[in-house]
Amino acid sequence: GFTADRLVGWMQDELQRYNDEKRKEAAKADPPATWEGFTLHDFRRTAITGLQMAGATEKETSIMVGATPEVIRKHYEKMDQMAIASRNLDRRYAADGKGQVALSFRACSARGNSTTVDTPATSMQTAIA
Secondary structure (H helix, E strand, O other), rough: OOOHHHHHEEEEEEEHHHHHHHHHHHHOOOOOOOOOOOHHHHHHHHHHHHHHHOOOOOOHHHHHHHHOOOHHHHHHHOHHHHHHHHHHHHHOOOOOOOOOOOOOOHHHHOOOOOOOOOEEEEEOOOOOO
């Protein structure tokens, strides 16, 4: 019959088998590489970080995963600094005041649009491509 312990045990066994196979493959590579492997707990860390990167508050994340904010800060947060900066720029340049959605700095740069967005005279100008 089904039990939670049995499911966890099966998942741990499968993950161990996967990590072992990846270690063998890495060792056979030319040049040989290493495989760090991961644990089931890494999925929890990824989920918590994803919630926070998506904008969930510390309190909301805490409630959703059943961990105190202190535990989350100490053990789980692996915030992506570039993603945070990009998200904040996207928020700042989200609309041009006319209801049109503006492209982010990153999107404008990727398309080769290198026009100046913030000049001293127009410090709140938004780039629209």
